[in-house]
Amino acid sequence: MVHFTEIVITGLLVGGIYAAIALGWAIIFKTSGVINLATGELTMIGGYTCFALYSFGLPFIAALLGMLVIAILVGILTERLWLRPMIGEPVLSVIMVTVGISFAYKAIVALIWGADTRVFSPPVFPLEPLMLGPIHISQVFLYSFLVAGIMMAVLIYFFQRTRTGLAMQATADDEMAARSMGIPASSVYRWTWIIAFMSCGIAGALLGNINGLNISISYLGLLVLPAVVIGGMNSIPGAVAGGLIIGVLENLGDAYISPFFPGGVKTTFPFLVMLIIMLWKPYGFWGWIKIERM
């Protein structure tokens, strides 16, 4: 039982980081209908810039904040250079553009930092685990969860309670109407990319602390996709919940199924669950179910 509880708690804590990435997926999909296949690269860039700033000798919090500033700049740049010209083009073309962005960013990161695994040194978080009664909790996981949680709370607050957030929701619902009601769509898309970059970037920085950084961190973007799909592609709280679910599923699969089917269960198990849930709830748990009036 203690083992099980530990697995679930660790899963939830890691899930917090996945949730931040899932938020990045969902917010772009929700406002523009685009599945951003470069999500993993946003995570990677966040991780590496935070690592670079930390290596310069900045305290971790300062490195994190510095990373957020860079994320904002890269977010603005990405939207302006590659996404803005695609406004009004078919969604599929835009998705292909994000594939291009993903390869380009991966190459740039490899060019700057090389392909070797880098670790934060000295380690940012204490290595010895916390003891809650008989349960061990790794401090990296715990603090990462808290940081990701704060970040998401701020972003969700922004999305739901400010007029920029309102403009984003309106654009998500009907871009044409939003435009004719005085909402500048291009600035909405800019904000979307900024938020996605910040959210994924934080996740990248935290993951870098857990496993170290290398290029393959970008594949994590795809591993989080089931979270977004389970939550409902266009629901922000759904994405967060989905992230937590995936974290737990991964850990459960790793602990209880891997012994029988060694190799890769940890990453495939969430996809299997996603398939089953899709059959049962095609819109995910919290997605919009649109019933068209014919």
Add this chain to the structure above:
Amino acid sequence: MEWKREELRVEKEIGEPILVVENAMKAFGGLQALNNISFEVRRGEILSIIGPNGAGKSVMLNCINGLPGYRLDSGRIVFDGQDITNWPPHKRAHIGISRTFQKIELFGGMTVLDNVKLGRHMKMNTGWWDGGIYWGKAVKEEAKHRKWIEEKVFETCEIEIYRNRITGMLPYGVQKRIELARALAMGPRLLLLDEPMAGLNLEEVEDMTRFILDANEEKEWNCTIILVEHDMGVVMDISDRVIVFDWGAKIADGPPEEVQNKPEVIRAYLGEVEETYITRR
């Protein structure tokens, strides 16, 4: 409809031009959708644009509204003395141009009240902090605007009973009214209506006609209106002036009675035998 134009009209003042379109040209590929169109809309009037399908009526409306892809190839659009030809749509909304769509474009996932409130958002000044904690100034401002919406907008368009319903699930005729309400909530000076009567039954058409006249005549609104419409009964009843498009060109411009009897209009739009259509009441 049994009413006559004369009974519907009130005495009102028609002022100087508020919108001037000069030599507007717009082509899509090889299709000349607007071919050297010029006209003006005077403050306070209801101007109807009629013409066969594909004549360029909606294109003209979208160009005035400035939707993406609808920038004029050449020519000018001047609103209230400002050249707005190359302005993005959201800037045009801020100076008082508001519209409804031929194919309804409401925020389907939101309630009716939220839809209409969104139309009002430009008039609010609350910053992200006040809006976020929703306290003090923000509450007062929201209450003020909501009261205004309830008293004026809902009253005018008679949608009070639907206020908390999800818009996408309401009947078509009601959605048309909500669209008009949302457009009015922006407090527009120029209202562009793209086929407000399409798909409505006779009773709904009468209601909608009333709402449009209210928007035009009541002190609260005093909107100048450009109406694109196929229902000739309505057009002839409520328009101060009618212009006729055919193949992207303007072929007539004048008071309804005059336009109605122009031979080229009858030929282009109404077909030579279908004279009954134009007198449908």
